[in-house]
Amino acid sequence: MGCEITTKERAxxxxxxxxxxxxxxxxxxxxxxxxxxxxxxxxxxxxxVRLLFAQHFKENFDIASTSLHEDSAVFGGHKxxxxxxxxxxxxxxxLRVIPxxxxxxxxxxxDDIEGNIAHCNAALxxxxxxRKIHIVPVHTPSFKNSQVGGYxxxxxxxxxxxxxxxxxxxxxxxxxxxxxxxxxxxxxKRYMREMDVEATVFMDTEDFDSPMMPDKSIHTxxxxxxxxxxxxxxxxxxxxxxRYEGGTSAQYLQTEFEVPNTQVNTPYGIANTDAMLQAISxxxxxxxxxxxxxxxxxxxxxxxxxxxxFFAGKRVALFGHPDxxxxxxxxCLEVELKPVLLLLGDDNSKYKKDPRIxxxxxKADWDMDVVCNADLWELEKRVKNPDYQIxxxxxxxxxxxxxxxxxxxxxRVGFPTFDRAGxxxxxxxxxxxxxxxxxxxxxxxxxxxxFNKDREWLLNTW
Amino acid sequence: xxxxxxxxxxxxxxxxRHIYLKVDGEDTRDFLPISNAxxxxxxxSERGCSFCGAKLVIGGVLKDTxxxxxxPIGCAYDTWHTKRYPTDNGHFNLKYVxxxxxxxxxxxxxGEKRLEKSMHEAFDEMPDIKRMIVYTTCPTALIGDDIRxxxxxxxxxxxxxxxxxxxxxxxxxxxxxxxxxxLNIGWVNEKVGTVEPxxxxxxxxNFIGDYNIGGDTQLLQKYWDKLGIQVIAHFTGNANYxxxxxxxxxxxxxxxxARSAGYIANELKKRYGIPRLDIDSWGFNYMAExxxxxxxxxxxxxxxxxxxxxxxxxxxxxxxxxxxxxxGTKMAIWTGGPRLWHWTKSVEDDLGVQVVAMSSKFGHQxxxxxxxxxxxSGTYYIDDGNExxxxxxxxxxxxxxxxxxxxxxxxxxxxxxxxxxxxxxxxGPYMGFEGFVNLARDMYNAVHNPLLSxxxxxIRGGAAATSQEAAE
Numbered sequence: 001m002g003c004e005i006t007t008k009e010r011a012x013x014x015x016x017x018x019x020x021x022x023x024x025x026x027x028x029x030x031x032x033x034x035x036x037x038x039x040x041x042x043x044x045x046x047x048x049v050r051l052l053f054a055q056h057f058k059e060n061f062d063i064a065s066t067s068l069h070e071d072s073a074v075f076g077g078h079k080x081x082x083x084x085x086x087x088x089x090x091x092x093x094x095l096r097v098i099p100x101x102x103x104x105x106x107x108x109x110x111d112d113i114e115g116n117i118a119h120c121n122a123a124l125x126x127x128x129x130x131r132k133i134h135i136v137p138v139h140t141p142s143f144k145n146s147q148v149g150g151y152x153x154x155x156x157x158x159x160x161x162x163x164x165x166x167x168x169x170x171x172x173x174x175x176x177x178x179x180x181x182x183x184x185x186x187x188x189k190r191y192m193r194e195m196d197v198e199a200t201v202f203m204d205t206e207d208f209d210s211p212m213m214p215d216k217s218i219h220t221x222x223x224x225x226x227x228x229x230x231x232x233x234x235x236x237x238x239x240x241x242x243r244y245e246g247g248t249s250a251q252y253l254q255t256e257f258e259v260p261n262t263q264v265n266t267p268y269g270i271a272n273t274d275a276m277l278q279a280i281s282x283x284x285x286x287x288x289x290x291x292x293x294x295x296x297x298x299x300x301x302x303x304x305x306x307x308x309x310f311f312a313g314k315r316v317a318l319f320g321h322p323d324x325x326x327x328x329x330x331x332c333l334e335v336e337l338k339p340v341l342l343l344l345g346d347d348n349s350k351y352k353k354d355p356r357i358x359x360x361x362x363k364a365d366w367d368m369d370v371v372c373n374a375d376l377w378e379l380e381k382r383v384k385n386p387d388y389q390i391x392x393x394x395x396x397x398x399x400x401x402x403x404x405x406x407x408x409x410x411x412r413v414g415f416p417t418f419d420r421a422g423x424x425x426x427x428x429x430x431x432x433x434x435x436x437x438x439x440x441x442x443x444x445x446x447x448x449x450x451f452n453k454d455r456e457w458l459l460n461t462w
Numbered sequence: 463x464x465x466x467x468x469x470x471x472x473x474x475x476x477x478x479r480h481i482y483l484k485v486d487g488e489d490t491r492d493f494l495p496i497s498n499a500x501x502x503x504x505x506x507s508e509r510g511c512s513f514c515g516a517k518l519v520i521g522g523v524l525k526d527t528x529x530x531x532x533x534p535i536g537c538a539y540d541t542w543h544t545k546r547y548p549t550d551n552g553h554f555n556l557k558y559v560x561x562x563x564x565x566x567x568x569x570x571x572x573g574e575k576r577l578e579k580s581m582h583e584a585f586d587e588m589p590d591i592k593r594m595i596v597y598t599t600c601p602t603a604l605i606g607d608d609i610r611x612x613x614x615x616x617x618x619x620x621x622x623x624x625x626x627x628x629x630x631x632x633x634x635x636x637x638x639x640x641x642x643x644x645l646n647i648g649w650v651n652e653k654v655g656t657v658e659p660x661x662x663x664x665x666x667x668n669f670i671g672d673y674n675i676g677g678d679t680q681l682l683q684k685y686w687d688k689l690g691i692q693v694i695a696h697f698t699g700n701a702n703y704x705x706x707x708x709x710x711x712x713x714x715x716x717x718x719x720a721r722s723a724g725y726i727a728n729e730l731k732k733r734y735g736i737p738r739l740d741i742d743s744w745g746f747n748y749m750a751e752x753x754x755x756x757x758x759x760x761x762x763x764x765x766x767x768x769x770x771x772x773x774x775x776x777x778x779x780x781x782x783x784x785x786x787x788x789x790g791t792k793m794a795i796w797t798g799g800p801r802l803w804h805w806t807k808s809v810e811d812d813l814g815v816q817v818v819a820m821s822s823k824f825g826h827q828x829x830x831x832x833x834x835x836x837x838x839s840g841t842y843y844i845d846d847g848n849e850x851x852x853x854x855x856x857x858x859x860x861x862x863x864x865x866x867x868x869x870x871x872x873x874x875x876x877x878x879x880x881x882x883x884x885x886x887x888x889x890g891p892y893m894g895f896e897g898f899v900n901l902a903r904d905m906y907n908a909v910h911n912p913l914l915s916x917x918x919x920x921i922r923g924g925a926a927a928t929s930q931e932a933a934e
Binding site: 010011012013014015016018019020021022023036038041042043044045047048049050051052053054055058059060062063064065066067068069070072073080081083084085086087088090091103104105108109141142143144146210212213214215216217218220347377381397398401405418 | 511
C-alpha cells in the first residue's frame with residue numbers, strides 16, 4: 001500500500017499526452033487582444049496547432065507562419081522573419097502584438113531572434129510611424145519541455161516584453177489561471193465580480209467561445225490587452241492558480257516589480273476553491289460574499305448525493321496537464337473516488353517534488369502510481385492488466401480509444417476534448433466546476449451501468 | 463485582365479500572379495496562376511508541411527504499420543486524430559502514433575541510438591506488428607541522423623520485420639506536396655518488387671491515390687469485386703504494407719489522386735511497363751466513365767455496363783431528388799489541389815451546382831490547367847489562398863456553401879456560410895455513386911439548415927439589414 005512515483009522506462013513514446021512547446025506558446029499568444037503569433041518554423045508547426053485549437057474550441061484562431069523552406073534551413077531564416085512581421089503589420093492594421101515563436105528547426109539553425117526583432121522594430125518604426133507593435137521573442141524549441149512549458153514560456157516573455165516599468169498602483173489583482181477553458185475564465189471572472197475585486201486575467205480567453213452575430217462580425221480573440229499586460233507591474237498582487245502554467249510570470253512580477261505573488265493549489269474541488277477565495281480575500285481585504293457561501297453549499301449538497309453511494313472506492317486513472325491532474329486527484333479524495341494512477345506527460349523534474357504530490361503520497365493508504373514523462377501507452381498497458389482494475393478514466397480526448405476499446409467509463413476533461421460537445425464552455429474550477437464535474441462523472445457511470453446492464457436497476461429508486 | 467490583385471493584397475502585389483478569374487472569350491492558355499511556389503511569410507496561408515504530406519496523407523493510412531516519427535513530440539502529436547481513414551481491422555492506424563521524443567541532448571549528441579531503442583521498444587510492445595515506417599523531421603534532418611543505417615541494423619536484429627524509411631523533413635519543398643513525392647519515389651525504389659502477391663483473377667489493378675477517406679476505398683472495392691477485378695494494392699487506403707510491395711504485378715494502374723500519387727504510377731510504368739489510367743472517382747458521370755475505361759482495358763465492357771446500370775437504378779433517383787433542390791447553389795472549394803478539378807464539373811453536371819471560387823493549397827501547374835479547363839467562367843482560381851483573400855473572395859462571389867477543412871469551416875460559420883468537410887467529408891464516403899448521393903445529401907442539409915436564416919435576424923428589429931451591409 002502506498003504511493004510510488006516513477007518515470008516511464010521506455011525511451012520512445014506511444015501516444016503522447018502533450019504537444020510540443022511551440023503549441024503551448026501559441027495558446028498563450030492567442031489569448032492577447034490584437035495579437036497574431038508568428039511561428040518561426042515549418043508550416044506544419046502552426047497549421048496543425050491551429051487545427052488542434054479548432055478541434056477543441058470549434059473556432060478559428062489567427063496564427064501565422066514564417067513558412068520556413070529549404071533555403072532558410074541552409075542560409076538561415078532571417079528574411080522570413082522580417083518579411084513575415086512586415087506582411088502582418090501591413091495587412092492587419094489593428095495588430096499590436098506579435099509573439100515570435102521559435103521551433104526545433106529554427107533553434108537548431110540558430111537564427112538570432114533578438115537581433116531580428118531589433119531589425120524589425122527599426123523597419124516598423126520607419127514604415128508605421130506612431131504605431132507600436134510589440135514583437136515578443138519566445139524561445140520554444142520543441143525538443144525541450146512540452147506544451148505546458150511552452151505556454152508558461154510565452155506568458156513570461158510577453159510580460160517581460162510589455163510590462164517594462166512600474167507606474168502608479170492600479171489596485172488590480174493579476175490572476176494567472178493557467179491553461180484553462182473559457183468556462184473556467186468566465187467562472188473566475190464571476191467570482192471576482194461577486195467579491196468586488198478588479199482583476200486582470202492572464203490570459204482572458206472568454207471569447208474563445210464566440211457567437212454567430214446578425215452582423216456577421218467575428219469576436220474570436222483573446223481579451224487581455226497591451227494595457228492590461230503593461231499594468232501587471234502596477235497590481236496589488238498576483239494570484240497564480242497553476243504552478244506550471246503561468247506561475248513563473250507571477251514570480252517574475254514579484255522579483256522585478258515587487259508585486260506580491262501568492263501561489264495557491266489549483267482550484268479544483270471544494271477545499272482548493274476555499275483556499276483560493278480566502279487568498280483573494282486576504283490579498284484584497286474584500287470579504288467572501290454570501291452568494292459564494294451559498295454556491296459552495298449547493299455544490300456540497302449535490303456531491304453529497306453521489307459520493308458515498310456511487311463514487312466511494314471507485315478506482316480512477318487521471319491524465320493531462322500536471323496542475324489539472326493533481327488538482328483533480330485532490331477533488332477525487334473529497335468525493336471518495338480513489339485516484340490510483342496519475343500520468344504526467346513530460347520530463348519536468350519538478351513534478352516529483354511538488355508539495356501537492358508529496359501530500360497525496362503522505363495520505364495514500366491505497367496503491368497509487370504517479371508516472372512522470374508518461375505516455376498513454378502507460379495507461380493502456382495498465383488497463384489491459386486484469387490485476388490493475390480501473391473503474392473510471394478522467395482525461396482528454398487523445399485517450400479516447402483506451403476507454404472505447406476496454407469498455408471503461410471516461411469523463412473528458414482538460415485539453416483537448418474534441419470528441420465531446422461544448423466542454424470548453426463549462427467550468428471545471430470552483431464550486432460550480434466541482435459540482436458539474438461530479439455530476440458528469442455520475443451520469444457517465446450511470447450510462448455505463450445501463451449500456452452494460454450492470455445493476456442499472458439501482459437507478460430506479462435513486 | 464484575368465489575373466486579379468485583391469484589395470487585401472495591395473502590399474504583397476506578387477499575389478496577383480496566383481489568382482485567376484476566368485473570363486469568356488479569353489484564351490486561358492495565356493493565364494495560369496503560379497503554383498507550387500514558396501509561401502509568403504505571415505500571410506496566414508493554409509499550407510502544411512512536407513512531413514505531413516508523407517506521414518499523415520499517405521504512410522499513416524496503412525493498417526498494419528508502426529509509424530515511427532523521429533523527432534520532438536509535436537510532429538507525432540499533430541499528425542494523430544486529424545484524419546478520417548478507417549480500416550477493416552479496427553482502425554489500428556487511427557489509434558496509435560509513435561515518436562522518439564527527441565530531447566536537447568539528442569540534438570547535441572545525435573539521436574540514432576534513441577531511434578534504435580524506440581524502434582525495438584515499439585516492436586516489443588506490439589509483438590503482432592512486423593512492419594514500420596520511420597520518418598525524419600526538421601531537427602533530425604538538420605543534425606543529419608542516418609535513419610537508413612538504423613533501420614538496417616534493426617532489420618538485421620529482427621529478421622521478421624520490414625522497415626521503410628522516409629526522409630522528408632517539414633521544411634523540404636513548399637507544401638505537403640513534396641512529402642507525397644518523396645514517399646512515392648522512395649517506396650518504388652526500395653519496396654516495390656520485394657513481395658510476390660497471390661494472383662486470384664485474370665484482371666489485376668493497383669488503385670492509386672485513394673486513402674479510404676470516410677470509407678471510399680471500401681465502397682469502391684465492392685465495384686471491383688463485382689467486376690471480378692483483383693486490386694493488388696490500394697495506394698494506400700485500407701492497405702497493408704506488404705500489399706504495396708507487390709504493386710509491380712498489376713496489369714493496370716488506375717489513378718484517382720494524380721497529385722499525391724501520380725509519381726508512383728509513372729515510375730511503375732517506366733520500370734515495369736504497367737500502363738497508367740487516370741479516372742475521377744467522384745460523381746456519377748465520372749465514375750461511370752472510369753468504370754467503362756477500366757472495363758474496356760480488360761475487355762469486360764458488358765460487366766461494366768451491368769454494374770453501372772445496377773448502380774444507376776439504385777442511386778440515380780436519390781441523386782435527382784437532391785439535384786432538383788440544389789440546382790443553382792453556389793459552391794466554393796478550398797482544399798488541397800486535385801479535388802478542385804475532380805469536383806467542379808461533377809457537381810455541375812450531376813447536381814446543377816455552380817462552383818464560384820476554388821483555392822488550392824498545394825496543386826501544381828497541371829492541376830490548374832485541368833481545373834481551369836473544367837471550371838466555369840466568372841470563377842476564381844486561387845493558388846495558396848490566405849485568410850484575408852478568402853474574406854474578400856466570399857464578398858465577391860457570395861457562396862452558399864464552402865467545401866474546406868474544419869478550422870476554416872468554423873471561420874465561415876460566423877459569416878453565416880455553412881461548410882462541408884472537403885478533406886474528411888461530413889458523412890462519407892463521397893466516392894462512387896452512393897458516395898456522391900452522400901455528398902449531395904450533406905450539401906442539401908448544410909444549405910437548408912434553418913439556423914442560418916435565424917442567425918441573420920437581429921431580434922432588436924430593423925437593424926439587421928443595416929449592420930449586415932456595414933459588415934460587407
